[in-house]
Amino acid sequence: MALPVPLCQHYDYAIGEQFNQVEFLPGMRVSVPFGRRQEQVGIALGISDQCGVPPHRLKTISAVIDDQPLFSPPHFKLLCWAADYYHYPLGETLFSTLPKLLRQGKGAPAPAPAQQARVASATAAQDGMASRGFDLNPQQTQAIAAITAHTDAHSTHVLQGITGSGKTEVYIEAVRRVTEQGRQALILVPEIGLTTQFIERLKQRLPVAILVQHSALSDTERLRNWLAARDGEAAVLIGTRSAVWMPLKAPGLYVVDEEHDPSYKQDSGFRYSARDIAVVRGKFDEVPVTLGSATPSLETINNVKGRKYLPQTLPARAAGAKPPEVRVINLRKQPVSGALSKTLLNEITRTLESNNQALLFLNRRGYAPVILCHDCGWYAECTRCSAKMTFHKDKNCLICHHCDARKALPALCPDCERPQLVEVGHGTQRLDQTLAGHFPGAKILRIDRDSTRRKGSMEKMLRAITAGDADILIGTQMLAKGHHFPRLTLVGIVDADAGLLSADFRASERMAQLIVQVSGRAGREQQPGVVYIQTHFPEHPLLQTLVNRNYREFADLLLRERRQAQLPPYTHLALLGAEATKQEVAEKFLRLARNSLKQRDNLAVFGPLAAPIEKRRGRYRCQLLVQSGNRNTLHQALTPWRQTLESMQEAKRVRWHLDIDPQDLL
Ligand code: ADP
Ligand code: ZN
Ligand code: ZN
Numbered sequence: 001m002a003l004p005v006p007l008c009q010h011y012d013y014a015i016g017e018q019f020n021q022v023e024f025l026p027g028m029r030v031s032v033p034f035g036r037r038q039e040q041v042g043i044a045l046g047i048s049d050q051c052g053v054p055p056h057r058l059k060t061i062s063a064v065i066d067d068q069p070l071f072s073p074p075h076f077k078l079l080c081w082a083a084d085y086y087h088y089p090l091g092e093t094l095f096s097t098l099p100k101l102l103r104q105g106k107g108a109p110a111p112a113p114a115q116q117a118r119v120a121s122a123t124a125a126q127d128g129m130a131s132r133g134f135d136l137n138p139q140q141t142q143a144i145a146a147i148t149a150h151t152d153a154h155s156t157h158v159l160q161g162i163t164g165s166g167k168t169e170v171y172i173e174a175v176r177r178v179t180e181q182g183r184q185a186l187i188l189v190p191e192i193g194l195t196t197q198f199i200e201r202l203k204q205r206l207p208v209a210i211l212v213q214h215s216a217l218s219d220t221e222r223l224r225n226w227l228a229a230r231d232g233e234a235a236v237l238i239g240t241r242s243a244v245w246m247p248l249k250a251p252g253l254y255v256v257d258e259e260h261d262p263s264y265k266q267d268s269g270f271r272y273s274a275r276d277i278a279v280v281r282g283k284f285d286e287v288p289v290t291l292g293s294a295t296p297s298l299e300t301i302n303n304v305k306g307r308k309y310l311p312q313t314l315p316a317r318a319a320g321a322k323p324p325e326v327r328v329i330n331l332r333k334q335p336v337s338g339a340l341s342k343t344l345l346n347e348i349t350r351t352l353e354s355n356n357q358a359l360l361f362l363n364r365r366g367y368a369p370v371i372l373c374h375d376c377g378w379y380a381e382c383t384r385c386s387a388k389m390t391f392h393k394d395k396n397c398l399i400c401h402h403c404d405a406r407k408a409l410p411a412l413c414p415d416c417e418r419p420q421l422v423e424v425g426h427g428t429q430r431l432d433q434t435l436a437g438h439f440p441g442a443k444i445l446r447i448d449r450d451s452t453r454r455k456g457s458m459e460k461m462l463r464a465i466t467a468g469d470a471d472i473l474i475g476t477q478m479l480a481k482g483h484h485f486p487r488l489t490l491v492g493i494v495d496a497d498a499g500l501l502s503a504d505f506r507a508s509e510r511m512a513q514l515i516v517q518v519s520g521r522a523g524r525e526q527q528p529g530v531v532y533i534q535t536h537f538p539e540h541p542l543l544q545t546l547v548n549r550n551y552r553e554f555a556d557l558l559l560r561e562r563r564q565a566q567l568p569p570y571t572h573l574a575l576l577g578a579e580a581t582k583q584e585v586a587e588k589f590l591r592l593a594r595n596s597l598k599q600r601d602n603l604a605v606f607g608p609l610a611a612p613i614e615k616r617r618g619r620y621r622c623q624l625l626v627q628s629g630n631r632n633t634l635h636q637a638l639t640p641w642r643q644t645l646e647s648m649q650e651a652k653r654v655r656w657h658l659d660i661d662p663q664d665l666l
Pocket of ligand 2: 373375378413414416417418
């Protein structure tokens with residue numbers, strides 16, 4: 001029996017006389033007494049004649065919830081594989097992928113016989129050409145043919161093409177072919193709120209039932225979608241990360257759009273990568289998988305080089321628009337006013353004069369990231385995190401972006417009691433104010449997490465931009481993806497330096513992806529676009545390669561650096577993180593953990609080290625990194641280790657987690 005408990009172990013229960021007739025199959029839910037609870041939902045793993053518990057202590061199943069397994073055999077196999085791979089308890093793995101109502105034991109009605117026969121199928125297929133209004137170009141045709149050539153065999157395709165090169169058209173036609181065969185397609189996207197245009201397009205073009213799984217749905221609606229997917233009622237499913245666990249009656253294609261996006265990695269609890277799971281699912285189901293991106297992750301590029309994935313490249317902009325020109329502004333050589341160089345200000349003026357839109361990208365919300373005392377050097381820091389507090393002028397308070405703690409802005413310096421507090425650095429709110437000063441007549445829209453908190457506000461702003469009802473856009477990474485703004489011709493990257501200076505080894509990869517994505521917003525229709533990148537390091541080789549060559553060569557350069565430094569994708573990592581209110585406690589646990597890991601060839605351990613953000617929400621955070629050039633070696637070491645960790649006395653005094661293929665080491 002698998003139960004939702006944080007231990008890598010299974011539980012045995014006796015089958016009472018009343019269930020003699022029941023055929024227990026793996027994946028069926030039952031209700032069992034557990035601990036102090038009388039009724040706990042559990043998932044049957046199998047029946048055995050042997051049992052580790054003495055008969056008189058063996059408890060008995062109290063009820064059988066399902067008369068059929070919840071999961072198809074390949075789906076169950078996938079879940080077991082994932083629990084193994086991520087070294088996460090099977091019970092919690094199974095439960096965390098189910099809709100809430102099923103976790104709570106609500107019934108999952110079996111499909112009615114009539115329904116069962118009605119597998120989703122695209123009948124009366126619309127003529128693709130007619131609804132599209134143009135012919136696919138040869139590269140698109142070839143990509144679609146390759147992806148759908150063998151729908152009964154697994155292959156992973158990497159669809160690489162800049163924004164506007166026609167990737168979405170390829171998805172649509174590949175999905176059409178699959179649904180015409182009566183099979184289902186699952187499409188993963190980074191964020192639903194940013195994908196409305198994409199979903200609308202799919203709905204217009206495909207005459208099949210399309211369901212969207214998103215966070216605004218009620219529990220009942222989520223369960224309904226889950227059942228519709230399982231029973232083949234839905235032909236196409238679109239969702240974020242967690243949708244990768246949707247059951248499918250007749251899978252035919254998996255698509256991961258913007259495959260490089262960090263949001264595909266879950267960063268708490270069951271820390272899986274939805275992109276990687278989609279690929280493994282395709283393998284188990286023997287169907288094709290397509291990973292699409294203008295800027296594939298280094299892992300994916302490496303898999304193409306190793307011939308595990310097949311490249312499908314769309315070289316040009318499909319509708320004939322030219323890619324934007326990219327120029328670098330050296331901030332060391334220019335007067336800068338309020339984070340904006342003279343060059344960039346002039347360009348904004350020109351853009352507005354020709355009645356076009358400008359987008360300024362700044363990945364930092366709030367007004368000023370630091371509040372500093374001019375007299376004594378005091379700065380506002382969060383008491384619960386090792387992080388500075390950001391000043392939010394609209395609320396006139398300081399907010400910690402790590403724990404959301406809030407404090408009033410002090411009138412005097414808390415240390416020296418003098419009134420000289422200064423705002424240092426620029427967030428989107430301050431940029432908004434600066435721009436309003438420079439361009440008093442312009443309509444400025446700021447799009448970040450603060451300005452889009454209210455439901456529907458994001459959609460409203462996107463509509464305003466598309467309708468031309470905005471002159472200057474200020475955006476964080478929320479605005480980097482997916483949208484199509486016909487009048488946008490100028491993009492300014494306000495600060496590219498953070499990505500070049502960060503301690504995180506993935507920072508420069510992320511920076512480049514964001515720059516390319518944001519640049520893709522410029523000049524999508526008849527008008528050519530220009531991108532300006534502000535930096536203090538214009539001669540940085542990575543930046544030079546990105547600007548003067550292209551993302552592929554940039555990625556090659558970065559891959560060489562990763563190889564030299566023995567970093568992923570050339571080695572594999574697991575991170576053991578521990579948190580405690582006292583630093584020594586977390587550190588001691590990790591020291592003992594380190595000692596209990598058996599040494600092996602080709603296995604290196606680093607730490608315990610303080611995490612880059614040492615304290616968060618009042619807890620000190622330490623980490624241990626386990627690294628190997630060979631995945632099997634790593635996993636062989638981790639399996640017994642996880643068992644040891646669970647049984648360690650010190651483990652009870654800390655919060656700990658194991659993260660396989662960690663994305664961010666912060
Ligand atoms: P991506 O998903 O790569 O950003 P899209 O599929 O959205 O690209 O295509 C960008 C624009 O080009 C869309 O307006 C689309 O309708 C158009 N388009 C796509 N393929 C072609 C083509 N072969 N000929 C003309 N226009 C195309
Ligand atoms: Zn002071
Ligand atoms: Zn904090």
